[in-house]
Amino acid sequence: MSNDLQHRMKSIRQTVQISSAQKLVAAAHIGRAREMLMQSRPYHDRICRAIADVLRHCPQLDSPYINFGRAESGKYGLLVLSANRGLAGGFNSNLLHFTEQWLQENHASYIIVLGGAGRIYLARKGFPVDDGYDQPLDPPSMHTARELAEMMTDKLERKQIDSFDVIYTEYQSSVKMAPVARRLFPLDPSVFDQFEKDYQNYSFEPSPEHLIASMMQKYLKGYLYGCLVNTYICELTSRLTAMDSAIRNGNDMLDHLSLMYNRARQAAITQEITEIVAGAIALETPE
Numbered sequence: 001m002s003n004d005l006q007h008r009m010k011s012i013r014q015t016v017q018i019s020s021a022q023k024l025v026a027a028a029h030i031g032r033a034r035e036m037l038m039q040s041r042p043y044h045d046r047i048c049r050a051i052a053d054v055l056r057h058c059p060q061l062d063s064p065y066i067n068f069g070r071a072e073s074g075k076y077g078l079l080v081l082s083a084n085r086g087l088a089g090g091f092n093s094n095l096l097h098f099t100e101q102w103l104q105e106n107h108a109s110y111i112i113v114l115g116g117a118g119r120i121y122l123a124r125k126g127f128p129v130d131d132g133y134d135q136p137l138d139p140p141s142m143h144t145a146r147e148l149a150e151m152m153t154d155k156l157e158r159k160q161i162d163s164f165d166v167i168y169t170e171y172q173s174s175v176k177m178a179p180v181a182r183r184l185f186p187l188d189p190s191v192f193d194q195f196e197k198d199y200q201n202y203s204f205e206p207s208p209e210h211l212i213a214s215m216m217q218k219y220l221k222g223y224l225y226g227c228l229v230n231t232y233i234c235e236l237t238s239r240l241t242a243m244d245s246a247i248r249n250g251n252d253m254l255d256h257l258s259l260m261y262n263r264a265r266q267a268a269i270t271q272e273i274t275e276i277v278a279g280a281i282a283l284e285t286p287e
Contacts, residue, residue, distance in 0.1 A: 005261040009258070012256065016251065022243045026243065033233045056133065063209055064162070066157055066212065076108040077112075078106075079114070079164065080167040083115050084117065090259055095120055096121050114128050133240065141228075144224075146221050152220065153217055164183075164184040168182075169235075177238070184224075
């Protein structure tokens with residue numbers, strides 16, 4: 001029994017060491033990820049203010065990126081941002097259950113999934129996942145955001161889709177993270193009402209429609225980058241919490257097994273002493 005306990009304790013110690021390494025890696029990257037998120041916000045806000053200015057001067061321009069009450073054909077596109085691996089607590093399961101509910105209500109005809117965990121799960125469920133796009137989320141980059149934005153706008157221009165949504169995990173604090181669905185396009189004009197407008201008069205060349213198309217591509221790139229960074233922070237935070245719990249549980253198991261091992265060892269030693277004493281007494285007893 002003592003040998004079995006020793007092997008089990010050795011296995012748990014190795015698991016605790018791996019969990020500690022994972023925790024250190026996650027903790028080292030969280031600070032940088034939060035800085036990336038803060039740096040992306042000014043760019044996004046400036047693009048939104050520029051779009052708001054154009055919409056103020058041209059409140060009824062014809063653009064597939066802005067919804068002025070135009071009926072949609074039901075060709076929904078969806079981008080899902082998941083982790084590439086597990087060991088992150090309930091991060092993947094919460095996101096994928098939320099995504100499955102959304103898909104049951106909206107029936108997307110085209111789905112892009114970043115992260116192996118989400119891609120495998122949704123493909124197994126029979127959803128139309130694009131197998132040709134296999135891009136890891138870790139780490140987030142502006143290149144990935146640009147590539148996604150170009151892919152979406154190409155689908156829109158080819159009329160393969162008329163709307164696109166993104167599902168990702170939004171970071172609010174280290175204890176408050178939740179999966180959300182956000183519309184990428186077409187956007188309601190009221191989305192830009194919160195941004196300060198410039199009330200100077202402008203003339204547009206070549207046209208407001210071309211200008212909005214160009215700015216919306218930049219808007220998509222900046223917004224998607226923010227979604228990527230949000231998801232990355234949430235994954236790291238969830239992994240940090242999960243590894244911390246694993247370390248505590250492993251140490252508790254080691255304490256319990258050490259107590260069992262010491263008791264078993266003490267019992268074996270006591271048994272040996274008892275047998276030695278009994279043998280000595282038997283030798284001293286005359287026949």
